[in-house]
Amino acid sequence: MNRLIGSLRNFICEFFTQNTGAPGGGDSPYATEASYQTIRLITTYFEKNTVSAEDLTPLFDICRQLWTHPTEKIREPSLSLLEHCATWLSSTPTNQGAISTRLSHCAATILSVIHDAQYSNTIRSILSTHKDQYLHLVNSIDASALTYNIDVDGVLLSRDFDMTWKEGKRGLSQLNTPHPDLSPASSLLK
Numbered sequence: 001m002n003r004l005i006g007s008l009r010n011f012i013c014e015f016f017t018q019n020t021g022a023p024g025g026g027d028s029p030y031a032t033e034a035s036y037q038t039i040r041l042i043t044t045y046f047e048k049n050t051v052s053a054e055d056l057t058p059l060f061d062i063c064r065q066l067w068t069h070p071t072e073k074i075r076e077p078s079l080s081l082l083e084h085c086a087t088w089l090s091s092t093p094t095n096q097g098a099i100s101t102r103l104s105h106c107a108a109t110i111l112s113v114i115h116d117a118q119y120s121n122t123i124r125s126i127l128s129t130h131k132d133q134y135l136h137l138v139n140s141i142d143a144s145a146l147t148y149n150i151d152v153d154g155v156l157l158s159r160d161f162d163m164t165w166k167e168g169k170r171g172l173s174q175l176n177t178p179h180p181d182l183s184p185a186s187s188l189l190k
Helices: 002-019 029-048 053-067 072-078 081-091 096-115 120-127 133-149 164-173
Strands: none
Touching: 029 053, 029 072, 029 081, 053 081, 053 096, 053 164, 072 081, 081 096, 081 133, 096 120, 096 133, 096 164, 120 133, 133 164
C-alpha cells in the first residue's frame, strides 16, 4: 500500500498545483472526480485499518491538500475524513510506539492547518466554518494521548512553525464563524 499512497500523494499534489490556477482549475470535473476517488480510497484505508507507518506522511499530506483546497466541491466531501481519522485513532493497536507514530502525524497535520490559518483568510474561514469537525479530531488525539500517556508536543514530527499543540488547540477553539469583514488572520492566536 505504501507505493500506492506515495503515488497518490504525488499525483494529488502535482494535479492541484497545476490545475488550481487554470481556467476552471480545481473546479474541473476531472479534479472533482479525482478528489472523490481519493477520498473513497482513504476512507477505505481508515475503515479497514490498513494504514501502515510508512503510509502516514503521504496520507496526511493528501488529507491536508484536500481539507484546505480552495474549491468547495473538492474540500467539503474531504471533511468526512476528519471523522474517519478520529475513529481510526480510537481503534489503534495497543502498541504504544504505533499509537505515538499515528498521533504525531495526525497532530502535526492538524497543527499545520491551524498554523496556516494565521496567514490565510481562506484557511481561517474553512476552520471557522468546520470548527466542530476539527475539534472532534483534536479531542480524539487528546483522548488517545491521555489513554496511553503520550505527550503530543513530545511526539510531533514537524516543527516548521513555532506553535505548541496547546496553543494550536486554543487558537482553533477561539475561532468564530467568519463574516464578510474577517479580522486579520494574524489575530488567530491572540
